[in-house]
Amino acid sequence: MVQELARxxxxxxxxxxxxxxxxxxxxxxxxxxxPKHEKKQKTEEAPSKAPKFYxxxxxxxxxxxxxxxxxxxxxxxxxxxxxxxxLAGRFKGKRCVFLRQxxxxxxxxxxxxxxxxxPLKRVNQAYVIATSTLIDISKVDVSKFDDTYxxxxxxxxxxxxxDGFFNAQADEKKKELSPEYVENQKKVDxxxxxxxxxxxxxxxxxxxxxxxxxxxxxxAF
Amino acid sequence: MGGERxxxxxxxxxxxxxxxxSNQTNHTSLIQIDGVASKPETTFYLGKRIAYxxxxxxxxxxxxxxxxxxxxxxxxxxxxxxRAKFRKNLPPISLGGRVRVMxxxxxx
Numbered sequence: 001m002v003q004e005l006a007r008x009x010x011x012x013x014x015x016x017x018x019x020x021x022x023x024x025x026x027x028x029x030x031x032x033x034x035p036k037h038e039k040k041q042k043t044e045e046a047p048s049k050a051p052k053f054y055x056x057x058x059x060x061x062x063x064x065x066x067x068x069x070x071x072x073x074x075x076x077x078x079x080x081x082x083x084x085x086x087l088a089g090r091f092k093g094k095r096c097v098f099l100r101q102x103x104x105x106x107x108x109x110x111x112x113x114x115x116x117x118x119p120l121k122r123v124n125q126a127y128v129i130a131t132s133t134l135i136d137i138s139k140v141d142v143s144k145f146d147d148t149y150x151x152x153x154x155x156x157x158x159x160x161x162x163d164g165f166f167n168a169q170a171d172e173k174k175k176e177l178s179p180e181y182v183e184n185q186k187k188v189d190x191x192x193x194x195x196x197x198x199x200x201x202x203x204x205x206x207x208x209x210x211x212x213x214x215x216x217x218x219x220a221f
Numbered sequence: 222m223g224g225e226r227x228x229x230x231x232x233x234x235x236x237x238x239x240x241x242x243s244n245q246t247n248h249t250s251l252i253q254i255d256g257v258a259s260k261p262e263t264t265f266y267l268g269k270r271i272a273y274x275x276x277x278x279x280x281x282x283x284x285x286x287x288x289x290x291x292x293x294x295x296x297x298x299x300x301x302x303x304r305a306k307f308r309k310n311l312p313p314i315s316l317g318g319r320v321r322v323m324x325x326x327x328x329x
Contacts, residue, residue, distance in 0.1 A: 075328070075329075077329065087229050087323070087324050087325045087327060088229070088323070088325055092227060092229055093227035093229055125327075126325055126326035126327055126328075127325045127326070127327065128327060129324065129327050129329050130329060207225070207227055208227070208229075209225075209226070209227040209228050209229070210228045210229065210230070210231065211228075213256075215256040215257075216231060216265065216324060217256075217257065217262050217263075217264075217265035217266065218262075221329055
């Protein structure tokens, strides 16, 4: 980099700068002259007509947004097939298999359901510990489970009348899983179970817990 | 399952508030996490959520237990103590009490 004595004043003189920039090489390539490029012709814009309609009030234009949303960066320790320990929620302590990262950044995970009751579900990376155990899941097809698959059905608007109130309470209790979901779970489970060794089945069905004298900051997972 | 107890937190004790000799800053509490005995060991716990759990007489949302959530902000001193900030400042009755340092948000 050119040394600067002050802003805009380089340490090297004119001839030194010329040599350093290699302009003589450019001139050599171009028959002794500095290469010139033709100026781009400005295409004449069609004369714009005055608009017919002006809004009555000043309409504020929203600012342009150039930010691109990307899914959360996946930790290096989490690979497809890694066994993860869930840290919070209904299935805390359960060991489950990581399948893939969704477009939203959440991790698609399953027990398998047959082994430990964890269904196909999405989990946030921050609520998971990645172990070093890897399972070969090349035979499991999870491409069709994306974020829209997990979107909850819209809740029916509660009526404010008395009858509506009592009915709504009764409806809320039963949320039956559609048979499609059960089928999908079975398919994924079947594909996964072939890849699991018997010791791993026992491992996945056991829950993780910290014991006395366990120091998580010293543990290797 | 049959009631097996799953512990996914590290217990800690509330040592007091951040303070000098005669003034204390109540918005920051000092926590001693069990098993952490030096400053380099605390880096694992930075940012982890902490729960201060206490009992109350009236039942709210189906439980008589209540929580104040907070997080580990930074190390405090060289012996493994840690500073924590809670959503609401910890009440003075909590001094000497127990706190649960969760393992999330996890970075392993």
